[in-house]
Amino acid sequence: MSAVDHAPHEHVVLTSEGDQELKPRSALGPAELLREVGSVLRMSEAEAAELTVEEADPSEDQTMIINMGPQHPSTHGVLRLMLELQGERVLRCKPIVGYLHTGMEKQGEELTYLQGGTNVTRMDYASPLANELVFSMAVEKLLGIDGDIPERAVWMRMLLSEINRMASHLLFLATNGLDLGAVSMILYGWREREEVLRFLQKVTGLRMNHNFIRPGGLAADMPAGWRDDVLRLLDLITPRLEEYDILLTGQPIWRERLQGVGVITPQEALALGVTGPILRSTGFAWDLRRDQPYLHYDEMEFDVVVGSYGDCFDRYAIRLNEVRESMRIVRQILDRMPAGDYRIQDKKITPPPRARIDESMEALIHHFKIFTEGFRVPEGEVYVAVESPRGEIGCYIVSDGTARPYRMHIRAPSFVNLQALPHMMRGGLIADGVAIISSVDPILGEVDR
Amino acid sequence: MGIKEMMDEGMAGLDHNIITGRLEDLVKWARARSSWPATFGLACCAIEMMGAGAAHYDLARFGMEVFRASPRQADIMIVAGRVSQKMAPVLRQVYDQMAEPKWVISMGVCASSGGMFNNYAIVQGVDQVVPVDVYTPGCPPSPETLIHSITTLHTLIQNGEIMRRRGETGRGADVLVEDVPASTSVPVSLTR
């Protein structure tokens, strides 16, 4: 056993992040103080006047700055929060991120476009297919084949996206319950999620980080018997969601802990760039599937679930009902899934079927070139966005005509949504802070990339 | 045969007679059966670790369903996910705060070797920061693989192998388990 024993103050020095941390109020300029207090600029004068900092807050020697995380059971990953507290009340909050920074955007410049999916899928690891979808759509747009993807591939992509949304929201329900003390929710949520993951494993080969949606289509066709599996999944989950309603939605303690907590207004959400269930909880109905449709969402009948109060309860209820809406979409897809190719038959982009490699020299060469060198993508830049379970996920790719992206940037919804956290936490208790972090549902993999 | 050996290696350092030998076995049996993991879920592997703790794969049957947030109360640190440069000192701090005896499972390829992220941002193997006892391959390892590595660790704890090896080299046990393919069987119908 290594005999290195650090004195406590040395640990603090080693793990401190200097200027990134929350500084005492006396050390801050006015703009930074306002920002940490959570005021969102572009408010009207009347609104700004309500948010006075100097008179309402106690003096600094009556408050305490504490650290929460990055290793903490309730921070949903390696999120570090520094809070200035007066007793239990949160005055200021500053999230410090970067503890999961993986250099994925730099890594993306070293990987070919076919390998890019493996990189991108590990960003938002609760809904990996959404990352793969947006990356593939961006590459297809650069290639100019975004109108030529076969119908079956498009419908399959939609099916898998919605099933992924169900799995991600079930994870949210599980962790939200756990964070608020309804510990059995994590077992129930995971029980349903296991069934979804089992289906995804049957289709894609992996439970997570599937690398299944690729530029040009998908990696493989749906397996035999998939319709029965999907129907069984839907029949299983529908009554379970009603169990969650009985367990949580109407329950007084649940409501007390969530209603009126972490309120955000639509103007603030828009100013901060917040999208997804958080924006919809404020009453602003914006869902890319309906408002800037991609795939065949414009032909699907589904409702965009919207809240009224902008609090944590609305966000919980929205995600619960989005599972129902996703199931509705999945039923429509089941009826309408066409036969056909699961990927575009462009020999330059799509690897040939494995059997063909033994028969045709040309197929062998194409396979070799695609998997070693990679296919080249014409020059240009493109930004594509889809609706992930957390909000708008976008992919900005700059191509220089070679087989690797010159710049690959993912606009991660959780990265932007986290900016709403200080705003929502101000004035609440620490216990409310846990509820708020949970309702924002950040995935730190995509925050830090 | 002395106080020094007992302080370094616990009861294993004593020359055992029939009574203390049995007691030592009992202690090792208890340690193996109720080792509590410290929460160190970082990335995608954390989701699979939670899945392993959930009802279907059920770590509770190995005595490990209580993930202790406080390192003082934890025995095993399962490093689940990629460790970034910013996180490495935090990892070491949490490891140092754990009380002996403690063990480390490095879950997944990112923790074991940096995984697919061979770049400036990721520590290439968590064994650069803490001594690792069991390496678990997979990206992410399925819950069955994680359980395989946990039971491997438990076997080593119960044999006393681990405490002896730790004393010699100062490193962890460095055991690599095989990947267990996730099962695809149809689930038992949960009708009521």
Place this chain on the structure above:
Amino acid sequence: MPDDPTDAQRAEGDTTAPAPGVAEVHGCPTSESRGQLVVHPSPEEYLALLRALLDDGYHVCVDLCAVDYLTSESARRLPDGVGAERFEVVVNLLDMAARRRIRVRVQVPEADAVLPSTFELWPGTEAMEREVFDMFGISFEGHPDLTRILMPEDWVGHPLRKDYAVGRIPVQFSPGHADPVAGSPGQLP
């Protein structure tokens, strides 16, 4: 669908400058990239253009990122009159009422890598600008808290620049452990 489209065939007509029908937006030249309208202000015009776009209805700043064009000049096509510089800051805006997007690309010289901050216009750009500062070293005047966000505070260098190697860097925190992990770093194929 052609049997075997070549790259040249695909690349034709995909980016045009100026954008068809829209020669300029608020006095700044435009181009069109895969169907998306792109505006190219100079660093002096940048903030005024964004303010004008905000007044036009682009109430949400979806994304603010940067690109380092050090090693490739062929990757981008700029309209006439826009001088290419090493860095480019790319801002994607969204007008939800009209369901339209617009992209703003401003050239930032390496010698004077400073832009005005858009924090006053869209507070949500605060974290995005910090990330650009951290990854590229471009500063934003008027930003309330311009510190690193993803890398540790004492990190040297800006990782996403093209002259910053992707390669393996020895772990910064090593408590006396004997050997680093053996094996060559290599670049992925």
